[in-house]
Amino acid sequence: MTALLDIRDLRLGFRTLAGQIDVLHGIDLAIRAGEQVALVGESGSGKSVTARIILGLLQETRSARVSGRVGFDGRDVMMMSPKERAALRGIEMSMIFQDPTSSLNPTFTIERQFAEVMRRPDRKLTRAACRERAARMLDEVSIPDTGRVLDAYPFQLSGGMNQRVMIAMALANNPKLLLADEPGTALDVSVQAQTLDLMRDLVTRHGTSVLFISHNMGVVREFADRIYVIYRGRIVEEGPTPAVFADPGHAYTRALLKAVPRITGRGLPDVPEVSDDFFDPMVRHGGTS
Numbered sequence: 001m002t003a004l005l006d007i008r009d010l011r012l013g014f015r016t017l018a019g020q021i022d023v024l025h026g027i028d029l030a031i032r033a034g035e036q037v038a039l040v041g042e043s044g045s046g047k048s049v050t051a052r053i054i055l056g057l058l059q060e061t062r063s064a065r066v067s068g069r070v071g072f073d074g075r076d077v078m079m080m081s082p083k084e085r086a087a088l089r090g091i092e093m094s095m096i097f098q099d100p101t102s103s104l105n106p107t108f109t110i111e112r113q114f115a116e117v118m119r120r121p122d123r124k125l126t127r128a129a130c131r132e133r134a135a136r137m138l139d140e141v142s143i144p145d146t147g148r149v150l151d152a153y154p155f156q157l158s159g160g161m162n163q164r165v166m167i168a169m170a171l172a173n174n175p176k177l178l179l180a181d182e183p184g185t186a187l188d189v190s191v192q193a194q195t196l197d198l199m200r201d202l203v204t205r206h207g208t209s210v211l212f213i214s215h216n217m218g219v220v221r222e223f224a225d226r227i228y229v230i231y232r233g234r235i236v237e238e239g240p241t242p243a244v245f246a247d248p249g250h251a252y253t254r255a256l257l258k259a260v261p262r263i264t265g266r267g268l269p270d271v272p273e274v275s276d277d278f279f280d281p282m283v284r285h286g287g288t289s
C-alpha cells in the first residue's frame, strides 16, 4: 500500500549569527493510511521541526534551509506554493499541541472557534450548521452538555476539557493526517491518559493517520502501531511497537526505555547520557513499509 505521508532524506539547517546549525540529517519516515505512528526522542532531537515541515510552516521561515521530499497523499509538500500549503492545514492535515491554552483563542467562544475551523473548506457554512456539527464533534469526545461548552470561553473550562475541545476541533474537517505533539503533557497524568485513550478511539473510528510526537516511550507504547526513534536529527531505530519494545536494537532506544519508569508527568528527568554507543548504525525491524 502506498504511504499517505512519505518523507525522504529530509534535511534542515538554520542560519544563525554563529553560522549554520544542522538540525535534521536525512530523515526517512512513512505513515500508511489509518496508521498511528510515533516519533520519539528527547527534547531538541528534532521532533517539532519535523512536524512543522510536514505542515509546510518551516519552508516559509527565512532562516531555515529545508531539503528532501515530503510526499503527502501523492503530492510533494516541498514543491507547493505557500498558498497551496496553507490550504492543507486545518483541512487535510491538522495539529494538536501540548497545551490547549496556548492554541485556543482566549477571547472567542468555543462555538466561534469551531466555526472558523469548519468554514475554512466551506465559507458558506451557516451558523446553525456549524453549531450542530461542532456539538456532534464534542459529543464524540465524550463532552456532556455540549451547548454550555459551545457558549463558553476556554478559561471557563478545565484543562482536560479544553484538550478534548482541541481534539474535536482538530478532527472537525476530517483530516487525513493528525499531528499530535504530546497532547496532555500540560495536564496531570490521569487526565493525560484519558485524553490519549479518547484520541486513540476517535482516530481509529475515523481512520485518521497520526504522527504522535513524544519523549515518553511509556505513552507511545499505548498509542502507536509503529515507532521511529529520533536522536540528534537522525532516525536511529524504526519498527512495529511490539518489536521495538521486545528487542530494542539501538543503544539510545534502550536508554529511553530505561528512563520510562522514572518519568512522572512532565519532562524527562533522566535524559540518557550521550554515549558513543548512540552512534550505532540504524536499526530497522521487519514488518514495516
Ligand SMILES: Nc1ncnc2c1ncn2[C@@H]1O[C@H](COP(=O)(O)OP(=O)(O)OP(=O)(O)O)[C@@H](O)[C@H]1O
Pocket (backbone or CB within 6 Å): 014, 016, 021, 023, 041, 042, 043, 044, 045, 046, 047, 048, 049, 050, 063, 215
Ligand atoms: N528557529 C530556529 N533557529 C535555530 N535553531 C532552531 C530553531 N528552531 C529549532 N531549532 C533547533 O532545532 C533543534 C530541534 O528542535 P525541536 O523543537 O524540533 O526539538 P524537539 O525534539 O521537538 O524538542 P521538544 O521535545 O523540546 O519540543 C533544537 O536544537 C532547536 O534548538
